[in-house]
Structures are given as C-alpha cells and as structure tokens.
Amino acid sequence: MKRVVSIWLPSWPIFRLRRAEPAAVPSLQPFALVESGAHGLAITAVNGEAARLGIEPGQSLTDARAAHPDLVSRPAEPEQDRIALLRLARWVGRYGPNRHIDGKEGLWIDITGVAHLFGGEEALLDDIALRLQSFGIAVQVGLADTLGAAHALARFGCPPDAAWVMAPALETRDAIASLPVEALRLEASCVLLLKRLGLRHIGQLYAIPRDSLARRFRSSDLASAVLVRLDQALGQTEEPRKPMQPPPVLSVARAFVEPLISSEALESFASELAAELAAALAAKDLGARVLRLTFYRADGTSGSIAAAMSTPSHDAQHMIALLKEKFPTMDAGFGVDLLRLDAVKAGKREAIQKRFVAGQSSPFLNPSELVDRLVSRFGENAVTVLRPNSSHIPERAQVRLPAIEVLAAESSSRVSSYAPPWPYPKRLDRPAxxxxxxxxxxxxxxxxxxxxxxxxxxxxxxxxxxxxxxxxxxxxxxxxxxxxxxxxxxxxxxxxxxxxxxxxxxxxxxxxxxxxxxxxxxxxxxxxxxxx
Structure with a gap:
C-alpha cells in the first residue's frame, strides 16, 4: 500500500523573502506581495498582520488599499520562490527519495516503506512538522494513500490546533468525505458549478451515478475533470508523479541525535553506510554503478557527492575510496543530522579473477578500480582510452572515449568484445x-x-x-x-x-x-x- 505525504506551506513566499531580506517584511504593518493579473495588480501572499485584517491572496491590490491605506506592497518573485522551494524539496529527501514540489507552496513525499525508520507514521509526521516549524515555516501536513487525498487533507482537513492530519491506510474514502469540493484541486469554474448544484462536500459526489453527474455539467470537459480528480483522490485512477530524481536501486541511511560537524565523524559513518550498502547489494547479487551520498544539514539545507564505477561493484572499500575523493567538497554547515547513501544505478556483478594461480601472494589489480579512482579525482573526460574508428586514415583510425564508459560497455553482458566495422589486416606495422x-x-x-x-x-x-x-x-x-x-x-x-x-x-x-x-x-x- 502506497503512502504519500503532502506538505503545505501557506506563507512560503513571505517566509522566503523574510529569510532573504529580514528588513523587507514588516511585522507590525500589513504587507502583501503582488503580481500583474488580467484586472491589474493582484495579491499573491500576505503577512500575519494583513491576514488578521482580512486581506487575502487573490484580492485586488486596489480594493485592499481602499480598505487599508497603510498596506505595504512589493512585487512577488515567483522564480526565486520556486528555486528556494526546490532546495527545500531536496532537503525533505531525508524522509524518502521520491519527492518533488507540489504547486507554488507545497511538497509531496512518497514514504512507502520508510515510516518504520522514524518510529511509525505519526512519529514521521511529528518530525516533519517540528523541523519545519523550527525554521520558522508555517506548515500543515497530510498523509493518505494517494497524493490527491493527502493534498486535500493538508489544506482543508488539518485541525486548527494541529500541524498534521492522517488518513489511516485503506480509509481514504471516509477521511476526505467531509472536505469541501475545493480540496479536489479543481478549477474555480468547476467548484462554482458544483456548489450551484448543491454539491459542497466530496462525500456528496460518491452516491451520484457518474452518468448523472456528467449530464449536470455544461461541457464534458468539466465533468471529466471532476471525475478524474475524484478518482485520483480515491486511488481508483493512478496519478502520474515524477520525482526530482530517479529512485535509487538500494538506499541506506543513518540519523543522528546530535548533528555531526567533524569530517572524521562523517567519514566514519559514511564507511559504515558503504559496508551496509555493499552487504545489501551482495545479497541481491548486484553491484553499484553510481553512488550518491547525500548529507542533510540541521539548518534545512542539503548537499550531495557522487561517484561512478566502470563495472558493477559491491566492494565497500572501493566505494568509500571513491567517495573520499569528494569529501573535501562537503560542507557540514551547522551540522549534519542524517546521511543517506544510494545506489543510484546497479547491475549484475560478474565474478572477477583475483589471482592467476591458487596461493599467489600478490593479486593483480582490476583495471576498472584504477579507472574509477582516476575518474573520481580528475573527472570523466580526463581519463580516456583509444578505440578503433571507422576510417583507414591513420590520424582518424582511432578515437578517444571516456574510459569509464568503455569499461562499462565491455563489462555488460550485451557487449562481449569490440567488433570493427570491417576486417583489418592482422599485422599492420604502425609506430608506437x-x-x-x-x-x-x-x-x-x-x-x-x-x-x-x-x-x-x-x-x-x-x-x-x-x-x-x-x-x-x-x-x-x-x-x-x-x-x-x-x-x-x-x-x-x-x-x-x-x-x-x-x-x-x-x-x-x-x-x-x-x-x-x-x-x-x-x-x-x-x-x-x-x-x-
């Protein structure tokens, strides 16, 4: 059973501006962000004082100023708001690798199979709400079996004295029945028509036959939009969700009560995670091709380092050796309170001979490990190999290719060896x-x-x-x-x-x-x- 968290940040543009420019948002005077609309300047976000006076997003700036002449306004910066929201979305990856932004003021996280790592779903919701509130962010969180239901609960079902609300598994239908139809993420025209028909709550749509509901709308498009959103919320239709990053093949994480600051501690725990991930890969007869170590800071930011391998590997020492090359670029900031190591890409691990004969004391090195180390230090384009090219002109008869890509292709079961485009003479006398x-x-x-x-x-x-x-x-x-x-x-x-x-x-x-x-x-x- 899938479980999805929806996070609503109702004052996100105001918070983002206050954090970027503390003096830009007055605390004792009504303040609003505005942008141009079809009928002039419209309000997009307000501070607490403006909300107390009844000024709401969507209201015309002219009408708001007529009632409250002391209203201070400033042009909204939606692109900056979105960039900051994406940064926050990267940080909430601590609760699950599949996540993304949801509109202009929200996030979603797929926590399927993750909640037990935080002590259960309620503990996870508490952790999300408390951490975001500690940053000064107003937040409401909803949890349900579908994104549509979680979105509805976060915005319309959260009690006034609580920061989160949860629909128990398989009880989504009852959990959202009392919510207003606006919670279905419908256009204003659809909401207005539903209310004119006397359908004000989602539960009222359950008992109406679908053909009858479709006939009540002026167009089939409006009726289809209502039915699609209702089915998505109830889980009867799959809603497409594209995460920020492709989900990893395997992932291991470690949370810390006290944030880590020293590089030695981070390296030590990263080594433990590498050993844990290597064991998990070996159990599935897999090897990692791309690793990503993500560190989540206590101040709500995050960072990551990555390493690629030419052949699938579940050697923990090799993994951590590649990541150590990037450790100097890690900035712990105010401390790291969670580390996550992902095998972003993986493949079948082939057996590799370590010695020519039994009992040989000095093993020969696997060239792929050397290539991985060089690529991790100098970059993919700095380590190349020569391969034949489709030309008999000497200077064009070979081409330089990234070594890591060549070894990856040659180690694949689909590519056994290189086959030239035409037969070459076997004994060409060419200079070294x-x-x-x-x-x-x-x-x-x-x-x-x-x-x-x-x-x-x-x-x-x-x-x-x-x-x-x-x-x-x-x-x-x-x-x-x-x-x-x-x-x-x-x-x-x-x-x-x-x-x-x-x-x-x-x-x-x-x-x-x-x-x-x-x-x-x-x-x-x-x-x-x-x-x-």
Missing part, C-alpha cells in the same frame, strides 16, 4: 607514437616516387640509411563530395618506414602524386610517427 597532426618535413635530396635520402625535421637534418615501403593509403573519396568552395580535395598518401644514421625509425609519407592528382600542386612530405 603517432603525432596528433602530421608535421611538414623538408626533403633535401629526394628522387620522384622514391623515399627521401635526407630530410629536415624540427630544424635538424637527418640522413636516411634504410627505408621500407611504400604503403599507399588512398583518400576517402566520399568526403570530397561535400567540399565547399575553395576547399582542397584529399590526396593519396605513400607511407615509408625509414631509419636515420643514428638508428631512429620514422614514419613519413608523401602527400600527393607527381601525376594525375593536382599536378599543379606538387607533393609534400610529412612526418607522422616515431617507432620505438
């Missing part, structure tokens, strides 16, 4: 060091169509004593079909392996032919690589 771009050389004694006898590279003249070749590599003719005006067509290359008088081996090529290929532009020579 290939220049990123071929460098022009000056041939001082060369015979047409033969290798050079002497050449100058980087201002040093070298005498050729031995040469092998040529190996002809034709141009990629299909690229010349898309050349722009003024661009030169690619030319044929003749490669030679040459040795100078000091025993150094070079890979050079003649770019172009002496006849039949750009005869007006004579061939030129380039050095492309060095042999070991």
């Amino acid at each position: 060091f290939l220049l990123a771009r071929p460098e022009l050389i000056k041939v001082t004694a060369g015979v047409p169509a033969d290798p050079p006898k002497n050449f100058i590279w980087r201002r040093v003249e070298r005498r050729v004593v031995r040469a092998e070749g040529p190996e002809r590599i034709a141009d990629e003719w299909w690229l010349s079909l898309y050349l722009g005006e003024g661009q030169k067509a690619p030319r044929t290359r003749d490669y030679y392996k040459i040795e100078d008088q000091k025993g150094a081996f070079y890979w050079v090529f003649r770019h172009g032919l002496f006849d039949g290929e750009g005869a007006s532009d004579p061939p030129s020579w380039f050095l492309h690589g060095l042999f070991a």
Whole structure:
C-alpha cells in the first residue's frame, strides 16, 4: 500500500523573502506581495498582520488599499520562490527519495516503506512538522494513500490546533468525505458549478451515478475533470508523479541525535553506510554503478557527492575510496543530522579473477578500480582510452572515449568484445607514437616516387640509411563530395618506414602524386610517427 505525504506551506513566499531580506517584511504593518493579473495588480501572499485584517491572496491590490491605506506592497518573485522551494524539496529527501514540489507552496513525499525508520507514521509526521516549524515555516501536513487525498487533507482537513492530519491506510474514502469540493484541486469554474448544484462536500459526489453527474455539467470537459480528480483522490485512477530524481536501486541511511560537524565523524559513518550498502547489494547479487551520498544539514539545507564505477561493484572499500575523493567538497554547515547513501544505478556483478594461480601472494589489480579512482579525482573526460574508428586514415583510425564508459560497455553482458566495422589486416606495422597532426618535413635530396635520402625535421637534418615501403593509403573519396568552395580535395598518401644514421625509425609519407592528382600542386612530405 502506497503512502504519500503532502506538505503545505501557506506563507512560503513571505517566509522566503523574510529569510532573504529580514528588513523587507514588516511585522507590525500589513504587507502583501503582488503580481500583474488580467484586472491589474493582484495579491499573491500576505503577512500575519494583513491576514488578521482580512486581506487575502487573490484580492485586488486596489480594493485592499481602499480598505487599508497603510498596506505595504512589493512585487512577488515567483522564480526565486520556486528555486528556494526546490532546495527545500531536496532537503525533505531525508524522509524518502521520491519527492518533488507540489504547486507554488507545497511538497509531496512518497514514504512507502520508510515510516518504520522514524518510529511509525505519526512519529514521521511529528518530525516533519517540528523541523519545519523550527525554521520558522508555517506548515500543515497530510498523509493518505494517494497524493490527491493527502493534498486535500493538508489544506482543508488539518485541525486548527494541529500541524498534521492522517488518513489511516485503506480509509481514504471516509477521511476526505467531509472536505469541501475545493480540496479536489479543481478549477474555480468547476467548484462554482458544483456548489450551484448543491454539491459542497466530496462525500456528496460518491452516491451520484457518474452518468448523472456528467449530464449536470455544461461541457464534458468539466465533468471529466471532476471525475478524474475524484478518482485520483480515491486511488481508483493512478496519478502520474515524477520525482526530482530517479529512485535509487538500494538506499541506506543513518540519523543522528546530535548533528555531526567533524569530517572524521562523517567519514566514519559514511564507511559504515558503504559496508551496509555493499552487504545489501551482495545479497541481491548486484553491484553499484553510481553512488550518491547525500548529507542533510540541521539548518534545512542539503548537499550531495557522487561517484561512478566502470563495472558493477559491491566492494565497500572501493566505494568509500571513491567517495573520499569528494569529501573535501562537503560542507557540514551547522551540522549534519542524517546521511543517506544510494545506489543510484546497479547491475549484475560478474565474478572477477583475483589471482592467476591458487596461493599467489600478490593479486593483480582490476583495471576498472584504477579507472574509477582516476575518474573520481580528475573527472570523466580526463581519463580516456583509444578505440578503433571507422576510417583507414591513420590520424582518424582511432578515437578517444571516456574510459569509464568503455569499461562499462565491455563489462555488460550485451557487449562481449569490440567488433570493427570491417576486417583489418592482422599485422599492420604502425609506430608506437603517432603525432596528433602530421608535421611538414623538408626533403633535401629526394628522387620522384622514391623515399627521401635526407630530410629536415624540427630544424635538424637527418640522413636516411634504410627505408621500407611504400604503403599507399588512398583518400576517402566520399568526403570530397561535400567540399565547399575553395576547399582542397584529399590526396593519396605513400607511407615509408625509414631509419636515420643514428638508428631512429620514422614514419613519413608523401602527400600527393607527381601525376594525375593536382599536378599543379606538387607533393609534400610529412612526418607522422616515431617507432620505438
């Protein structure tokens, strides 16, 4: 049975502004936030003094000022309110990973299977309300089997002397029956029509046949909207809910009575969580691919660090080693009162040989662990590997790819090994060091169509004593079909392996032919690589 919490923050824009600019909101004078509407400036939020005088959101600023000339107003900042609400939504992830904002003044949290960690649902609701109230936030909380019912209870069912209300499991129908129809999240036109029909409470809709209810509305769209919202609240229709982040595969958490500030304590408890998560993964024969450690601060803020692994792993030491690389970026602030470690992505863990023979004293290292450590320290794009590319031009015959992605793909059961796009010769003689771009050389004694006898590279003249070749590599003719005006067509290359008088081996090529290929532009020579 799903259980959903809805949190309503009725004065959120005022709280956000007061926290950002303490002097901006007067405490003894009526104050309102306004924004432009179809009929001029309308009030969107008010402080306590304005509410005491009867000024309400939605009221025209002109009408409010006519009754209360001392009303102070300021333009609303909905985007800043939303950003702050998203930050709070990240913080309430301490109560469940599936959560998001709900409108402009609310949040929702899916607490299915979580309440026992807080001592039950009532203790969880108490904890939510008390923590938010300690920040100075006005809050009302509702808990039910559906988001629609929890939303209705939080806004219309909370007793005046309480901060939360709960509908027991499987009793949603009775819990919301006495609530007004406005609680169904309907448009004003639907609410007005329902009241004109004498339907003021949700429970009055239960006994009316659906066909009869639909006939009472002017349009089928209005009737459909009422029925959809009613079914969502009662759990008869699934309501789509998109959380802020994809739910983790597995998650472990640790709460603290006294907030932690020292990095040593955080590291120690993070190690315990890594061991706990590793055991849970091993029990399911899984390995984590992406880890996320989230720390919830006592002041209502949160932060997180993440680490990725090239192959699925449930090695606790490896997990914590990757996270330790990011520990210097953690800011405990006023103290961390909850740590959560999530396996965001996971896969089947394959058996890995640790030694060549039984009894071998020094195990060989798994290269994926080294890659993970380097990526965690320097970033994904800083650690790359070369892989063949669909081109026979030497400088384009390989491509650099992030090592962590390559190892992840090769470790997957769907990818057993790399298959080139066409058969390559098995024994290509290629230099160990290939220049990123071929460098022009000056041939001082060369015979047409033969290798050079002497050449100058980087201002040093070298005498050729031995040469092998040529190996002809034709141009990629299909690229010349898309050349722009003024661009030169690619030319044929003749490669030679040459040795100078000091025993150094070079890979050079003649770019172009002496006849039949750009005869007006004579061939030129380039050095492309060095042999070991």
